[in-house]
Amino acid sequence: MKRKILVTGGAGFIGSHVVDALVARGDEAHVLDDLSKGQLANLALPVPLYVLDMAGAPLARLFEAGFDAVVHCAAQTNVMRSLADPALDRRINIDGLRNVLGAAALAGVRRFVFISSGGAIYGETRGAADERTPPRPENPYGRHKLEGERIVAEAPIAGASLRLSNVYGPRQRSDAEGGVASIFAERMAAGLPLRIFGDGEQQRDFVHVADVVSAILLALDDGGMRGVWxxxxxxxxxxNELAALMIEGFGEHAIIERLPARGEIRRSCIDVTKLRATGRWAPEHRLADGVRELARIAVRAYAT
Ligand SMILES: NC(=O)c1ccc[n+]([C@@H]2O[C@H](COP(=O)([O-])OP(=O)(O)OC[C@H]3O[C@@H](n4cnc5c(N)ncnc54)[C@H](O)[C@@H]3O)[C@@H](O)[C@H]2O)c1
Structure with missing residues (x-):
């Protein structure tokens, strides 16, 4: 059955891929985005777009459209910015969430998928953190994501919170924090050195945006999926390994520029046994393939 879904942050990196996937399977996707980071160019398909600040605007009228579900991607996503201005982060990531969730509950929306962050909530991980690992958010962004999960759990709508690791893929902005794959691809295409901070042995769990989207669709469709995933x-x-894959993906040489360490997390990796155990999801995209895809896109973009 065709469903009407509101995607907040739908003009952003992850949200726009969610929109594409919903439309591709025949659902009706609507987008709420203030375009502070999102871009019209990300909306490849003509979908209803409400350009609003979700933290400030009254949303009751918008919800008269009669949505079946909400995917909440909109957020202030920059950790450094959350440290510099925690009140701003709270306004967008907590007040904005409450505003959307409150309007959704009043309008009788039946399903709410909140996009949270594994990296920000677990902090430094030994091995891989599963959902029972005690949260250790180290900055306002992470603390607000954790608070957001609790708000969603207590709301009168069936909700799930998805803790994403480091997402990469087409449309990720190279000025986005964590967008190292996009940054490398852009710099390679421009013939610039790849900049690596510290020894380059800091590790991340890179997941392709298409695998994230399939998890979001699963959470959207399965009302029994509650809590955190x-x-x-x-x-x-x-x-260092990512840089090597990128160089391989371009099939070219590159200069590596070593810069002083930035005091970042050494290892961030999350365990996905719980989601895999549903039998309906597994990450399918190999990093080497995803990197080659980014290389092709970056070369095309640089040539135009
Ligand atoms: N990219 C990652 O690696 C990653 C990892 C973990 C979690 N996340 C989470 O995934 C979600 C999407 O992130 P993304 O990487 O696509 O970032 P993004 O910046 O591309 O998308 C966020 C979108 O929210 C919009 N937005 C911001 N403030 C708004 C407001 N007040 N009102 C309406 N719209 C607003 C922006 O314009 C943007 O389009 C976020 O919640 C982020 O915290 C991302």
Whole structure:
């Protein structure tokens, strides 16, 4: 049955891929985005777009459209910005969430999928963190994501929170935090050196945006999925390894520029056993293939 879904942050990186997937399977996707980071160009398909600040605007009228479900991707996503201005992070990531969730509950929306962050909530991980690992958010962004999960759990709508690892893929902005794959691809295409901070042995769990989207669709469709769910690969890749894959993906040489360490997390990796155990999801995209795809896109974009 065709469903009407509101995607907040739908003009952003992950949200726009959710929109594409919903439309591709015949659902009706609507987008709420203030375009502070999102871009019209990300909306490849003509979908209803409400350009609003979700933290400030009254949303009751918008919800008269009669949505079946909400995928809440909109957020202030920059950790450094959350440290510099925690009140702003709270306004967008907590007040904004409450505003959307409150309007959704009043309008009788039946399902709410909240996009949370594994990296920000678990902090430094030994091995891979599963959903029972005690949260250790180290900054306002992470603390607000954790608070957001609790707000969703207590709301009168069936909700699930997805803790994503480091997402990469087409449309990720190279000025986005954690967008190291996009940054490398852009710099390679421009013939610039790849910059690596510290020894390059810091590890991340890189998950392709298409695998994230399939987890979001699963959470959207399965009202029984409540609470928190990790979405990643369970495998950690160092920045040095990523750079090597990128160089291989371009089939060219590159200069590596070593810069002083930035005091970042050494290892961030999440365990996805719980989501895999549903039998309906597994990460399918290999990092080497995803990197080659980014290389092709970056070369095309640089040529135009
Ligand atoms: N990219 C990752 O690696 C990653 C990892 C973990 C979690 N997440 C989470 O996934 C979600 C999507 O992130 P993304 O990487 O696509 O970032 P993004 O910046 O591309 O998308 C966020 C979108 O929210 C919009 N937005 C921001 N403030 C708004 C407001 N007040 N009102 C309406 N719209 C607003 C922006 O314009 C943007 O389009 C976020 O909740 C983020 O915290 C992302």
């Amino acid at each position: 990790n979405v990643g690969t369970g495998a950690a890749t160092s920045v």
